[in-house]
Amino acid sequence: MRTLFRTSLRIAPVMLLLFCGAAISSKAQSAKLQLDQLDALANRASNTVDVKLDEHLLQITWKIFSDKDPEEKKIKELLQKLKGIYVKSFSFEKENEYAPAEVDSVMLQLRGAGWSKIVGVRSKKEGENVDVYINQLGDQINGLAVVSMNLKEFTIVNIVGPVDLDKLSDLEGQFNIPDLDIARPNKTKKDKDD
Amino acid sequence: MKTKLTVAGLTLVLAVATPLRVLADRDGFNDVVKAIESFYHVKHQSLPFLARTGMKAVRTAAKIRGGDWKRLAEAGSARVVYFEDQNFDSRGQIAAFKAAVNNTLGQDWSTVVQTLSPKEEEQNYIFIREDGTKFKVLVITIERHDATVVQATLRPEVMKELLKNPDEMGKQITDEATTVDP
Numbered sequence: 560m561r562t563l564f565r566t567s568l569r570i571a572p573v574m575l576l577l578f579c580g581a582a583i584s585s586k587a588q589s590a591k592l593q594l595d596q597l598d599a600l601a602n603r604a605s606n607t608v609d610v611k612l613d614e615h616l617l618q619i620t621w622k623i624f625s626d627k628d629p630e631e632k633k634i635k636e637l638l639q640k641l642k643g644i645y646v647k648s649f650s651f652e653k654e655n656e657y658a659p660a661e662v663d664s665v666m667l668q669l670r671g672a673g674w675s676k677i678v679g680v681r682s683k684k685e686g687e688n689v690d691v692y693i694n695q696l697g698d699q700i701n702g703l704a705v706v707s708m709n710l711k712e713f714t715i716v717n718i719v720g721p722v723d724l725d726k727l728s729d730l731e732g733q734f735n736i737p738d739l740d741i742a743r744p745n746k747t748k749k750d751k752d753d
Numbered sequence: 754m755k756t757k758l759t760v761a762g763l764t765l766v767l768a769v770a771t772p773l774r775v776l777a778d779r780d781g782f783n784d785v786v787k788a789i790e791s792f793y794h795v796k797h798q799s800l801p802f803l804a805r806t807g808m809k810a811v812r813t814a815a816k817i818r819g820g821d822w823k824r825l826a827e828a829g830s831a832r833v834v835y836f837e838d839q840n841f842d843s844r845g846q847i848a849a850f851k852a853a854v855n856n857t858l859g860q861d862w863s864t865v866v867q868t869l870s871p872k873e874e875e876q877n878y879i880f881i882r883e884d885g886t887k888f889k890v891l892v893i894t895i896e897r898h899d900a901t902v903v904q905a906t907l908r909p910e911v912m913k914e915l916l917k918n919p920d921e922m923g924k925q926i927t928d929e930a931t932t933v934d935p
Contacts, residue, residue, distance in 0.1 A: 601848040607869040609851075612916075616863040619883050620916055623909040631913075652872075733917050735866045 590694035590702020591643055591719045592668050600649045600657055600713070610646035610735045614719075617641055633729045642702075643719035646736055654710035662713055669704055677724070691724070703727070707737075781858045781880070781891055782904045786834050788857045789893075789900060792850050795839040797902075825922070826905035827887065831930040836900040847871045854878060854893065862891060866919040873897065879923045881912070888912045892923045903930045 601607040612620075617638050624635035651657060668674070673694045688709060694702040703722050707714040714737060718727075732738045786797055843850055847869050855864065862880035869876050878893040884906055892903045905926055907915065915922040 598848045598851065601851060601869050602845055602871060605870060605872055607867075609864075609867040609869075610919075611864040611867075613863055616865070616881070619888075620912065623913045735919055 589673055592665060592704060592717045594645060594647050594665060594715065594717065596664050597647050597662065600661060603651065603656055604649040605652045606650040608646065608648040608735060610644065612644040612734060614642040617643065633726070634733065637722070637726055637729060641718060641720035641722065644730070644734060644736065645717040646715070648714040648737060649712065651711045656711070657713060665715060669706070673701070781862050782832055782902065784857045785854060785891065785893060786902055788853050789836070789902070792853055793841050795836050795841065797834045797836050825911050825926050825929050826907060830906035832904040833930050834902045835931065838898055841874050841895050841897055841900060843871060843874060847876070865916065868920065877920065877923055879919050890915065890926060892927050894927050901927050901931055903927050905930060
């Protein structure tokens with residue numbers, strides 16, 4: 560019994576450390592949106608693009624980008640800090656082939672704790688309804704989401720980890736991230752989207 | 754008591770070791786070929802000879818051309834399975850097939866990009882995983898009547914280009930592994 564008690568005492572700090580580690584990790588992951596439920600749209604969409612660059616993939620690949628090439632250096636610095644890049648894009652042949660309710664599960668997450676819609680950020684593309692959301696804890700940006708919707712298309716880009724909106728353009732058009740043409744007229748305005 | 758402890762220890766070692774061995778034995782390439790065969794009721798044709806000939810021809814071409822023209826896959830690393838003149842009909846369930854592919858490759862492979870066009874029955878999947886200082890890439894291409902599964906080892910330089918432009922590089926890797934130069 561005494562041995563069991565001693566062993567338990569030795570195991571307890573390890574368990575505590577594991578528990579704390581898991582809690583910290585889950586907080587860092589909170590900017591990662593659950594998007595898999597959107598996959599059902601793929602059966603009706605004329606085109607689906609699904610990009611998943613998870614933390615493990617980014618960790619093993621950021622090192623291969625060069626410090627010497629200025630463009631690659633920018634990408635490297637961005638990737639090094641990120642914990643994931645996820646894109647889901649569905650294009651439909653006809654208008655209203657998907658109902659807004661079908662993407663509600665995602666929009667609901669963006670209305671949840673930590674997420675704020677940035678006012679004044681709009682796409683320069685005509686007819687696009689683009690909203691940009693950031694996930695913030697104090698001054699720390701944990702992630703970003705860009706939602707682009709129209710009657711024939713739904714695209715969501717979810718970047719997990721600290722990302723500067725101004726540097727987002729460095730990733731656009733690469734890694735199958737769509738070119739969103741995001742303009743940011745006012746950097747300071749921010750509004751909670753309740 | 755001692756015997757009981759020994760048995761318990763052995764059981765624990767076996768319990769831990771078995772899943773590890775299963776994990777080590779897992780072969781994403783063969784598993785994904787089986788997943789395609791099972792979902793579409795098709796049968797693959799293995800082309801090891803053509804693949805080897807193709808790789809050799811490509812190596813020769815690289816030597817002759819030199820300069821910027823470089824081979825993508827590491828010599829001899831390509832594994833190819835080809836489905837020719839068969840019917841790839843997703844029956845409106847392309848999302849279910851995508852889920853099956855992802856479940857098959859599990860945690861061993863990381864997804865890069867997956868593109869689906871159900872009306873044309875076209876699908877492209879690119880997965881990668883670490884292989885020492887290099888990378889293994891798995892490219893699955895499915896069209897209405899043909900499909901190809903290619904696995905190859907890439908140098909970091911090629912991997913970088915694949916990440917920047919996955920669609921184009923995926924096509925090039927498949928072309929390289931399946932084209933036999935005259």
